[in-house]
Amino acid sequence: MPEEGLADAFGVTEEARAKINLALHVTGQRADGYHLLDMLVTFADCGDRLGFLPAQADAFTLSGPFGETLAGDGGANLVLRARDLLRETVGALAFPVHIHLQKNLPIASGIGGGSADAAATLRGLMRLWGMDLPVETLASLALKLGADVPMCLESRPLIARGIGERIEAVPELPAFAMVLANPLKGVSTPEVFRRLAAKNNPALHLAPGLSGTSGWLTAIGSARNDLEAPARELVQEIAVISQMLQAHGALITRMSGSGATCFGIFTSMAAAHEAASALHGERPDWYVQATETVSGGM
Ligand code: C5P
Known part of the structure; x- marks a missing residue:
């Protein structure tokens, strides 16, 4: 509809x-x-x-x-x-x-x-x-x-x-131009958690007073998704998606949640749309979506 x-x-x-x-x-x-x-x-x-x-x-x-x-x-x-x-x-x-x-x-x-x-x-x-x-x-x-x-x-x-x-x-978080990509292989969340090697990883520390897109990108770039390694054991494409998003100009790529969707952050929505259409051309069987995230001050 x-x-x-x-x-x-x-x-x-x-x-x-x-x-x-x-x-x-x-x-x-x-x-x-x-x-x-x-x-x-x-x-x-x-x-x-x-x-x-x-x-x-x-x-x-x-x-x-x-x-x-x-x-x-x-x-x-x-x-x-x-x-x-x-x-x-x-x-x-x-x-x-x-x-x-x-x-x-x-x-x-x-x-x-x-x-x-x-x-x-x-x-x-x-x-x-x-x-x-x-x-x-x-x-x-x-x-x-x-x-x-x-x-x-x-x-x-x-x-x-x-x-x-x-x-x-987090009202200070800016909007990001993003591409989401998923190889359409469903992932079981409990299975990913079960495969996690270490449960007590370092906490997330964000410097106080972060502002501006570049400050946030640096902070996000130095953070992690601890579920990405175990999810990659289940879905080999996750590593490939990250490489492809980077090849199309993503500043940062990472998996979301327990996967298998990965996101790439781009400099602009024009760049995100261009990357999404290139990726869609290469992998027409994947879910590929350019999207703008909401800003904290929405
Ligand atoms: O809460 P939800 O139904 O989304 O969680 C699905 C499964 O993911 C849980 O049954 C649990 O095995 C795992 N999980 C977890 N720790 C969390 C969230 C989910 O171990 N914080």
């Missing part, structure tokens, strides 16, 4: 922006097995889109380039879990709803598609059902759905610590 079509057919629409881990340091592990992380996160101006409409009975429909893949997974997705969890919380106010998900992001790809969809469902249903839950209540519902869902509720530049629940906005 085209963008205008979704807005015409559904009274309430929400964007589920792709989540980009500019840095992801694994600093420890909790007793329950979850890993302690330091993450610098931003959000892209591309993503999934959701529509919400009152209905006689609950319904869920899918479209978009990856809609069929998700349906093939049994449709057991976080959107329905988010709907059910919010309904348990608000009770009688929660009338039946038709939810439509336009799935534009690849599945299990490290850019938070499922988590962003769940967060957008919480936001959209709050509007449709006319509710105003306290921010803390919503954040704790989000955390029950997944470690990345609270940050996707925010969808603006932030640092997340703990397993992702301790969030601090």
Whole structure:
């Protein structure tokens, strides 16, 4: 469904922006097995889109380039879990709803598609059902759905610590011209964590008062994604994507989340579009997307 079509057919629409881990340091592990992380996160101006409409009975429909893949997974997705969890919380106010998900992001790809969809469902249903839950209540519902869902509720530049629940906005982070590339090989997040050689890596330290794109690029360049090495064992293309993005002029390349999507940061959106179309020509079977990330002062 085209963008205008979704807005015409559904009274309430929400964007589920792709989540980009500019840095992801694994600093420890909790007793329950979850890993302690330091993450610098931003959000892209591309993503999934959701529509919400009152209905006689609950319904869920899918479209978009990856809609069929998700349906093939049994449709057991976080959107329905988010709907059910919010309904348990608000009770009688929660009338039946038709939810439509336009799935534009690849599945299990490290850019938070499922988590962003769940967060957008919480936001959209709050509007449709006319509710105003306290921010803390919503954040704790989000955390029950997944470690990345609270940050996707925010969808603006932030640092997340703990397993992702301790969030601090980063209003100084500038927008970046970016290319996202994924070889369309889904990665299992638990499997990547299992392969991690060291769990207690150095924390993320950002100098106070960072400003300007070049200052931030230096800081990001000296940070890491500790999940990249174990993910490369599972998906050999990850190393190739980074090389190709660099060959097309990326200033910095890195994997996002548990992969396999990698991003390249470029000097301008014109350079990002040029690199994306070259990469798409070389690897027409990959997901390749030029995008501008949101700025902290959005
Ligand atoms: O919370 P979420 O369902 O997204 O996490 C998926 C899996 O990734 C968890 O079951 C866990 O194995 C792993 N994980 C982890 N530490 C985190 C986040 C996720 O070990 N901070």
